[in-house]
Amino acid sequence: MITLHTQRQAQRYVPAVRPLLATGLLFAYCAVFATSSLAWDEVVEKQVFEMEEFTTQGGETIEDLAVGWEAYGTLNDARDNVILITHFFSGTSNAAGSYSEDGEPTGYWDAIIGPGKALDTDKYYIISSDTLVNLNAHAANVTTTGPASINPQTGEPWGLDFPVVTIRDFVEVQKALLESQDIDQLHAFMGASMGALQAIEWATAYPQQVERLIPVIGSGVADPWLLATLSSWAAPIRLDPNWNEGDYYEGEPPLDGLKEALKLVTLNANHWEWANQTFDRSWAEEDADPAEDINARYAIEKTLDDIAAARAEQADANHLLYLVKANQTFIAGHGDSLEEGLAAITAPTLMLYSENDLVFSPSGVRRTAELIEAGGAEVELQTLEGNRGHLDGVVAIEQAEAQLRDFLGR
Amino acid sequence: MITLHTQRQAQRYVPAVRPLLATGLLFAYCAVFATSSLAWDEVVEKQVFEMEEFTTQGGETIEDLAVGWEAYGTLNDARDNVILITHFFSGTSNAAGSYSEDGEPTGYWDAIIGPGKALDTDKYYIISSDTLVNLNAHAANVTTTGPASINPQTGEPWGLDFPVVTIRDFVEVQKALLESQDIDQLHAFMGASMGALQAIEWATAYPQQVERLIPVIGSGVADPWLLATLSSWAAPIRLDPNWNEGDYYEGEPPLDGLKEALKLVTLNANHWEWANQTFDRSWAEEDADPAEDINARYAIEKTLDDIAAARAEQADANHLLYLVKANQTFIAGHGDSLEEGLAAITAPTLMLYSENDLVFSPSGVRRTAELIEAGGAEVELQTLEGNRGHLDGVVAIEQAEAQLRDFLGR
Numbered sequence: 001m002i003t004l005h006t007q008r009q010a011q012r013y014v015p016a017v018r019p020l021l022a023t024g025l026l027f028a029y030c031a032v033f034a035t036s037s038l039a040w041d042e043v044v045e046k047q048v049f050e051m052e053e054f055t056t057q058g059g060e061t062i063e064d065l066a067v068g069w070e071a072y073g074t075l076n077d078a079r080d081n082v083i084l085i086t087h088f089f090s091g092t093s094n095a096a097g098s099y100s101e102d103g104e105p106t107g108y109w110d111a112i113i114g115p116g117k118a119l120d121t122d123k124y125y126i127i128s129s130d131t132l133v134n135l136n137a138h139a140a141n142v143t144t145t146g147p148a149s150i151n152p153q154t155g156e157p158w159g160l161d162f163p164v165v166t167i168r169d170f171v172e173v174q175k176a177l178l179e180s181q182d183i184d185q186l187h188a189f190m191g192a193s194m195g196a197l198q199a200i201e202w203a204t205a206y207p208q209q210v211e212r213l214i215p216v217i218g219s220g221v222a223d224p225w226l227l228a229t230l231s232s233w234a235a236p237i238r239l240d241p242n243w244n245e246g247d248y249y250e251g252e253p254p255l256d257g258l259k260e261a262l263k264l265v266t267l268n269a270n271h272w273e274w275a276n277q278t279f280d281r282s283w284a285e286e287d288a289d290p291a292e293d294i295n296a297r298y299a300i301e302k303t304l305d306d307i308a309a310a311r312a313e314q315a316d317a318n319h320l321l322y323l324v325k326a327n328q329t330f331i332a333g334h335g336d337s338l339e340e341g342l343a344a345i346t347a348p349t350l351m352l353y354s355e356n357d358l359v360f361s362p363s364g365v366r367r368t369a370e371l372i373e374a375g376g377a378e379v380e381l382q383t384l385e386g387n388r389g390h391l392d393g394v395v396a397i398e399q400a401e402a403q404l405r406d407f408l409g410r
Numbered sequence: 411m412i413t414l415h416t417q418r419q420a421q422r423y424v425p426a427v428r429p430l431l432a433t434g435l436l437f438a439y440c441a442v443f444a445t446s447s448l449a450w451d452e453v454v455e456k457q458v459f460e461m462e463e464f465t466t467q468g469g470e471t472i473e474d475l476a477v478g479w480e481a482y483g484t485l486n487d488a489r490d491n492v493i494l495i496t497h498f499f500s501g502t503s504n505a506a507g508s509y510s511e512d513g514e515p516t517g518y519w520d521a522i523i524g525p526g527k528a529l530d531t532d533k534y535y536i537i538s539s540d541t542l543v544n545l546n547a548h549a550a551n552v553t554t555t556g557p558a559s560i561n562p563q564t565g566e567p568w569g570l571d572f573p574v575v576t577i578r579d580f581v582e583v584q585k586a587l588l589e590s591q592d593i594d595q596l597h598a599f600m601g602a603s604m605g606a607l608q609a610i611e612w613a614t615a616y617p618q619q620v621e622r623l624i625p626v627i628g629s630g631v632a633d634p635w636l637l638a639t640l641s642s643w644a645a646p647i648r649l650d651p652n653w654n655e656g657d658y659y660e661g662e663p664p665l666d667g668l669k670e671a672l673k674l675v676t677l678n679a680n681h682w683e684w685a686n687q688t689f690d691r692s693w694a695e696e697d698a699d700p701a702e703d704i705n706a707r708y709a710i711e712k713t714l715d716d717i718a719a720a721r722a723e724q725a726d727a728n729h730l731l732y733l734v735k736a737n738q739t740f741i742a743g744h745g746d747s748l749e750e751g752l753a754a755i756t757a758p759t760l761m762l763y764s765e766n767d768l769v770f771s772p773s774g775v776r777r778t779a780e781l782i783e784a785g786g787a788e789v790e791l792q793t794l795e796g797n798r799g800h801l802d803g804v805v806a807i808e809q810a811e812a813q814l815r816d817f818l819g820r
Contacts (some may be wrong), residue, residue, distance in 0.1 A: 279637075
């Protein structure tokens, strides 16, 4: 049932001397080396994992499922040095490194993944995959299965006929991916935001397989605030007439709606400190005063529009709707009782979060920590500082480097 | 130039004995009387103030301008017992009392306006008006002038030909309204949110006329966070094909976009504590599991949709866009320097705000207080508690009753 699409090639760390010397940046190299802060500098090989058939938690069948994945470091002979990383709502598998020979690292957690770093590629085999219904369905390096994929039964894109999938479905696909590499034990499972939900779900469903759990900026349940926030992200797509009830693959996609949705994602994932420290009240166009023209914008509006437009080019609107639903349906353990769900976790747990998070309420994160602890597992709860709110769990993760290193080494 | 549309009738407080005795609620009456917490129980008479011509700060002319207004209490002979109240983004002039004989009070600040209350109708003449481009343009008791009004030059609704108006324009219309009643001095000026902007603007532009300033849940400038938040409220309307660049008065109005906009207003004006304490993860329909149907909703989504739909019936989409713009363009004093603008204020100032406000950043409110104080005025800054975030300045204002009473009595 499970096949591995491309041959996985072991990736070994080679010190980053060559490219740095080649460009004469010896001083820079030494400085970097001194802090042991080398980024993972192998060219990341994006690979594809396929399943002939997958049955969702809802009992629906998806044929010819495929998701992209990548890894950093080397799987040891005992196959017990694995760290699984799961990505956030708008993310991809690219947690570290670059896909091109001369590329700057593009991974969202480059700050903590690499030789000598907290997630030490000299020690660990770190694996990360694209989720089902990945937002960036049209990006070159992303492989995912969702409404934009061809339904083998019809030869047409699934559209809204694609079954609703859940965080647990994401977990089951990743579990199959790991099984295809004969991995059945995780040294650690770490994920940010939606990635934290997957980490928690795995540790709830298969507690004996997760040795250390690291949910970042996420909690054990989509609380009503998150239900409503996610709902607001879906709304602009449904308003766009091009959306056409999800049936747009042969026409114009609902780009305007998708852009507005992504603008809300960017805004909610940040915090006012970021907005107010990064922007001022400049106009978008020097000669278009918003006080004189109802259509004139401020610079921050234009910047958010531009970011959203760039992201929308690679994204799929239906996939966003399915991601909204996957996050909304999440409650650890899949039952009605959050207490019972989280009590199943046995792994020592390190939770990182921001008190300025506008997506996952800080009180919800703290409650999750309490319930995991009440179930008998050891829990450390650590705040992240910064001006990005929710996003500090992605862009400011470096501040947790020492704590992560210690937690992973115990 | 200025005409008063209807004759203002003096409104006097009559103790609320009659209706309570009539229904046999003597005990209730005594209990109410003991706490001096009677609501303003006169039938509120909504009146109309008209101007033949109004010139905006941008130099545009609006002919036949009209706004609704109402008052509680009696103007004294010296005409020096006036408190002006200005409303928030989605509000109307109805700060206290009811428009119908047998109606429950509907005013948003009934908790603090009435005989014996902090804004004591036995002492003060409290006046409140609808703003220009009021959101609820189609509500029975609202009179406003904006894009939905007829442009006397064309005989057609203005649509986007209506000039951009600013908080200062709102202030100038209210100033004309007060002048029509020979009032040139304000015992106090109090407003929530957008109402706070008007209060600050008046105290900045005409400092000698404002004796006490009470900005609630608002600050001296629309900071970049607010610019972006307001922008997100406008977006759904622009996405709705029925919006048609603002030209929809002879066709179908953009109700779907307006509803989504109002949903965002409700969500942003609240706080996760409210959402999580008020709602759970119930489904909207008992037999439609959101985990099985991409179109199925949770109860909180349905409630927010329903609230928005009810509000949308009375609202006008273009008016919302103009309100967004009026708020975005706001900087106290109308210049580039917030410091200079706020330094013009001389009135003793009481600022009330919530540390959980997701619309006006708490740091922005604190900064405003510092700058007013730096300009030489006395400032008191007081936090409001509750689970509503921004909205605690409206629905939980009662907690500031003693402080308001003291401040107004000095």
